[in-house]
Amino acid sequence: MVPHLVTALTGPINELEQRVLDSMSAIERWFRLEWMEHTPPFYCSVDLRNAGFKLAPVDTNLFPRGWQNLAGPMLPLAVQAAMAAIEKICPEARNLLIIPENTTQNTFYLSNLVQLRRIFHMAGLNVRIGSINPAIKKSTLIELPHGDSITLEPVIRLRGRLGVKDFDPCTILLNNDLRAGVPGILEDINEQYLLPPLHAGWSSRRNSAHFKCYEEVAKRFGKLIGIDAWLIYPMYETCGVVDFGTDDGMLHLSRKVDAMLAKVKKKYKEYGIKEKPFVVVKADNSSNGMGLLTVRDSKELVALRQTGGVHDIVLQEGVLTHERMHDAVAEPVVYLMDRYVVGGFYRVHAERNVDENLNAPGASYVPLTFAESMHLPQPGVRPGASVPNRFYMYGVVARLAMLAASYELEASDPQNEESA
């Protein structure tokens, strides 16, 4: 069931893994105490990259899709976590409304909704799917492969409450990242739990805010277990608003890229790493692949000059992946609900390189029974030699990203700003 993985079995990653395993009880206690003070995002998925010498999250999705890629034997973990989450938020809950992306055509996405509906149904809720797509004017049944089907119903707003016809939910679960902005119908919902909160959406979220929180979390965690935090975080640098169409804009970006490459190079030298550093140029207000560029040299930025436009830009240290599956480049994606790791899979892309974004057309997904492994390191087994041990470390780093998201959402909460 667990595919053959090719990871670098020597070098700093094994020391990191050993440190993580040796510190397991301290780590778990630390998380317990953190979750007493901070509320985990309802759910999230974290893209990790294992470079062989460092392991870092590169993307933390607060509206995770892809649940259909989780292996069946892992589902009970998700159900149990969902039960725990619901119990805390609204123990009296009967009804849950899921608000999905607006697509009606993407069967992969719709299968993701089927899986989410299954998880919450098994946790004991009546689940309906309420679409905010203006094209969904009436209850719409969509047949899916494997005999599944999904019914999208138009969301109804009645005074302060959201629902669908004859269905008044206690909790509304957003699976829509709101990249196009917050529709009015979702605003000022005060009587129901709307999760994640609107300010987690990409209309207000910023990558740089997450990176900043993650760096802080990683540094504190690094102190806890006695490691250089750089081994678990990608450096980042905000560039502010950059006009790709002007020489000034491009020069500014180019200097920032050179500076970041120099910082990475220095770190590589410190650890005797022979790889070529690279930097990922990201739009600060989107996790989307659109507009992303990977550069090993600032000269390559010329590609952006041609696209033009004005963008709020953040640079992220590139973390290459040394994991492969059947000769294709692979990266793990870890799924979390409430404070628990509930599963994951490998995103595999045969046509991409180790320093490229794999979240692109052509990617395939290999579900892993992380279930057995995420919580279950095998003490005494040589670091790097045990898949369960590796996965425990993945679960730890993914939870650090989730914790960073919790800090991020606290800091960006408009209600906290008002009271501050």
Next chain:
Amino acid sequence: MVPHLVTALTGPINELEQRVLDSMSAIERWFRLEWMEHTPPFYCSVDLRNAGFKLAPVDTNLFPRGWQNLAGPMLPLAVQAAMAAIEKICPEARNLLIIPENTTQNTFYLSNLVQLRRIFHMAGLNVRIGSINPAIKKSTLIELPHGDSITLEPVIRLRGRLGVKDFDPCTILLNNDLRAGVPGILEDINEQYLLPPLHAGWSSRRNSAHFKCYEEVAKRFGKLIGIDAWLIYPMYETCGVVDFGTDDGMLHLSRKVDAMLAKVKKKYKEYGIKEKPFVVVKADNSSNGMGLLTVRDSKELVALRQTGGVHDIVLQEGVLTHERMHDAVAEPVVYLMDRYVVGGFYRVHAERNVDENLNAPGASYVPLTFAESMHLPQPGVRPGASVPNRFYMYGVVARLAMLAASYELEASDPQNEESA
């Protein structure tokens, strides 16, 4: 992985299963609300019997052993539940002390300890085993099959606290049912969490108190989903103290048995059940097989006359098992931690009959990946035809028994009596 099961696919059990599946969201909500008011026992295991026409728990063990029989893929569920339990009891916990039975020879039992230690270690605790066996005078390493080993250390009492050498636990987990009485070293522990509480031990616990609570829970649950509660509970009758050595004592018992058999017969008639009713004679203060007798006719009680002695007796309606595995009689045992079903197995006995106690020498254990199934009914699948659906029902009934244990422990708590 899931063995072939032979269960009665017709009759009331399927109606019951259909009702349970149809009421899933109401059931889960009901449990959530119950657990807001009542604390689940830290852990327990529940023996179930599926008679084809009724499904009932026949034994609820508050010091469950046999954890080693759970399937590996289920362990993450136990770990996740242990994390949830610890978080509620003592989020700052670093150290857990397990107090086991006194045996040093029973490798099955010691393997159970290895498994418990593994679960709590993975949940992030330092775990040590503190024996109250007077023969354990120093740290004692015992090698076990499959390369496992376990170290038993003598428990140390320092003023109000229990520990072992250089180890001060926050929580003490009893895996010793205290049938021989509560040793002084365990009394008056006020600074640490001692779980389950001492009054859960067999020195003070009574089967009849549990049966009473279970009957109440079952009746409320029966109303909730609209079924005759008898379909999920065994009738019981307390007999008080019976002197097996006197005619009066045996006559008293005999009348009680006849009355119980008549009640069962009436129920069988009501449902058109052709089986022969039977009654299980149990010592009220022990879940142990010792002294148990199964009788189809009060004449069979003569066997007890020969054993003599004075016993506090409770009668339980016999629930036969119609489940078989490879031609051997089987009964499911469900494991719970905190409020969650975390696994189970089939207890199988080739040399016992459908109306006999299977918890006896010669029994074997077939771990089941209940994991995938306990929380995961398959809506739309014909009742009885789906193993996952059957197991969901098992998980529900086991949780009813756990809830009854929670009521039972509240009622028997000496602190509640004092304040009442």
